[in-house]
Amino acid sequence: MAGSTTPKVIFIMADYGHDPTETAVPFTAFKDAGLDISFATETGKQPECDKKMLEGMTQKLLGADASAISAYKAMLQHPSIRSPISWSSPDFTLEPYNLVFFPGGHEKGVRQVIDSPIIHSHVAKYFPQTLCSAAAGNVTGDGKKAVGAVCHGVMVLSSSVYPAGTSNAGKSVLHDVDTTALPATFEKVAYYGTKLWLGDYYKTYGAGSENVQDSVTKVLDDKSQFKNYVGMSPFVVEDKRYRYVSARFPGDAKLLSKKLVQLVKG
Structure with a gap:
């Protein structure tokens, strides 16, 4: 951003x-x-990431690599994560921010964000402001706001709907957006490949629940808006009308970060 x-x-x-x-x-x-x-958490408590991805056999087989663990440890020393803002506070707002970022994670604790009506309300107010200045009919966006999401983080957006009295009332903020998220293929491989020793660990809403891809796709105006890629090369989706970039899984994190920095720094 200039x-x-x-x-x-x-x-x-x-x-x-x-x-x-x-x-x-x-x-x-x-x-x-x-x-x-x-950083913001519900009550201002310092967030902790999924320990299974950081230690033990699950880390060795499925979790973060050495560079990511080193980055995580360094992040924990930063003042911003040690003193998060409370997103349930009455005076909390997303307005001061140029970029709102939603990391992913399949551990069941992330439902605290995905299911939060408070976050949904904030997202419904903020997301329209990511509409590019040149987009036809733009009356809300100024080209200075952006949103990024990866994996289950996309579900926070797909679950956020516009309120009554707005032109898109009842529709997800992603209804007219191109996006990706965790592919169903990836989710099924992780779940069935670990089911015998981890149970439903890889199913955020429990065994038999809807996969992330279907959860996101069903709120889109057209199924083709979900961009599915099951290769291992880094992959992100940049919407053409909104300043919104999405990704699938940890392997996309570096590319996603690069694209978001480019967005907010112009």
């Missing part, structure tokens, strides 16, 4: 359960780019 004002980014998180790679890799990129970083 000008002398330092762009501000806020991480919206649950108290526990987010993926450490999808949190720490973007944090490191934003810090290195000179962004002003804040």
